[in-house]
Amino acid sequence: MARLKIENSSRFGGRFGPLSANINFFLADRVYTGDGRCLPNTAVAVNAQTAQIEALLPAAQAPNARYQPGSLTPGFINAHGHLELSHLHGHFPQHTGLVPFLEAVTRSRGADQETIEKHMQAAAQTLQANGIVAMGDIANTTASIALKLSSTLKFHTFVEVFGMSEQGWPAGLERGLPVLDAFRQAGLAASLSPHAPYSVHPALMQHIGQTSAGLPISIHMQESPEETKFFASGEGAFPSFYRNLGIPVSTPAPGSSSLQTTLSALPAGQRLLLVHNTCATNADLELADHSGHDVFWCLCPGANRYIENRLPELALFRRYPDRVLIGTDSLASNGTLSVLNELQQLLQADPALTPELAIQWACGNAARFFGWSDLGTLEPGKRPGLLHIHPGSDHSPIGAGSSVQVII
Numbered sequence: 001m002a003r004l005k006i007e008n009s010s011r012f013g014g015r016f017g018p019l020s021a022n023i024n025f026f027l028a029d030r031v032y033t034g035d036g037r038c039l040p041n042t043a044v045a046v047n048a049q050t051a052q053i054e055a056l057l058p059a060a061q062a063p064n065a066r067y068q069p070g071s072l073t074p075g076f077i078n079a080h081g082h083l084e085l086s087h088l089h090g091h092f093p094q095h096t097g098l099v100p101f102l103e104a105v106t107r108s109r110g111a112d113q114e115t116i117e118k119h120m121q122a123a124a125q126t127l128q129a130n131g132i133v134a135m136g137d138i139a140n141t142t143a144s145i146a147l148k149l150s151s152t153l154k155f156h157t158f159v160e161v162f163g164m165s166e167q168g169w170p171a172g173l174e175r176g177l178p179v180l181d182a183f184r185q186a187g188l189a190a191s192l193s194p195h196a197p198y199s200v201h202p203a204l205m206q207h208i209g210q211t212s213a214g215l216p217i218s219i220h221m222q223e224s225p226e227e228t229k230f231f232a233s234g235e236g237a238f239p240s241f242y243r244n245l246g247i248p249v250s251t252p253a254p255g256s257s258s259l260q261t262t263l264s265a266l267p268a269g270q271r272l273l274l275v276h277n278t279c280a281t282n283a284d285l286e287l288a289d290h291s292g293h294d295v296f297w298c299l300c301p302g303a304n305r306y307i308e309n310r311l312p313e314l315a316l317f318r319r320y321p322d323r324v325l326i327g328t329d330s331l332a333s334n335g336t337l338s339v340l341n342e343l344q345q346l347l348q349a350d351p352a353l354t355p356e357l358a359i360q361w362a363c364g365n366a367a368r369f370f371g372w373s374d375l376g377t378l379e380p381g382k383r384p385g386l387l388h389i390h391p392g393s394d395h396s397p398i399g400a401g402s403s404v405q406v407i408i
């Protein structure tokens with residue numbers, strides 16, 4: 001078999017000798033490596049059989065590379081979704097605010113197993129077609145186990161528990177533990193996770209932290225002004241939401257925000273993904289940064305617009321470039337499951353956000369959070385997937401109308 005002799009300079013991360021003939025070379029106008037860099041005139045060499053990245057090398061050294069205009073990126077990681085809610089696509093009106101949205105989901109999330117599974121399968125296909133190679137998925141039941149065992153997507157399942165009242169939270173824990181066991185017995189990565197500060201009692205939060213020691217957990221955080229109000233004064237829409245459900249409400253301790261309450265209930269050093277952060281302030285980000293926990297922030301602009309019709313203050317999150325991830329949330333609160341679509345919204349809303357940083361959020365940061373060392377960055381030896389992003393009508397790399405094509 002013919003061998004192609006390629007000089008792999010250390011600048012391009014090469015650590016292999018001559019590349020063998022079953023290597024495909026891909027070239028575009030720029031390569032986003034997934035760790036915050038953007039390389040011009042660079043070809044990506046990929047092993048056609050193993051999908052392993054073999055080298056990044058100067059375009060001149062890969063004369064037979066397949067060129068397409070646009071950008072190359074690693075496969076995307078969707079850090080937050082709910083496959084179990086896929087059958088609720090388009091069921092709920094937009095811009096109602098969080099509490100009416102939760103009321104609607106609580107009323108009508110049920111469906112037969114066959115319907116739920118059919119829609120989860122279709123959602124998984126959508127994820128893959130949109131270049132997503134791995135996902136952090138929230139589960140309340142075991143419904144997604146069969147799909148996760150057969151899918152080529154990689155998953156971490158956050159088994160989500162609820163239990164707000166002093167008397168009721170042990171029952172919430174007892175509902176979650178068998179679901180967690182079922183995922184683990186199936187050989188799937190999973191951890192117990194709290195739903196949100198307004199739905200999980202601090203004592204339950206503590207138990208979750210102990211059960212999930214050393215594992216990543218996630219929590220919906222500061223998604224609505226009602227959450228801020230509930231923690232500040234015990235008032236707002238949440239008390240009546242719980243009364244209508246017949247759940248006794250334990251009023252949060254006065255003077256402690258939802259974020260403070262959560263951070264202080266968890267064991268020190270917890271790896272934690274705070275999801276949404278629509279109402280987070282600079283003081284909140286600093287509090288988390290100095291909390292002694294390993295905190296990451298997940299932005300889900302599509303769902304924020306769908307439910308609350310607002311976005312987090314994005315400039316705050318750019319100050320923590322290594323700590324931000326991207327999620328689509330579920331089809332109950334988003335039109336589609338596309339990380340590219342989420343990035344387009346962020347880049348449009350925040351002109352100071354660069355495509356290389358946005359791609360880092362969607363790739364390298366998420367791989368670090370989940371501990372997926374094979375994914376997230378285009379580095380020799382890894383198998384992160386490879387995407388081609390075709391520029392949109394405005395010619396910007398990830399502008400409106402840009403589209404994603406899965407190369408490997």
Ligand SMILES: [Zn+2]
Nearest residue numbers: 082220329330
């Ligand atoms: Zn969610």
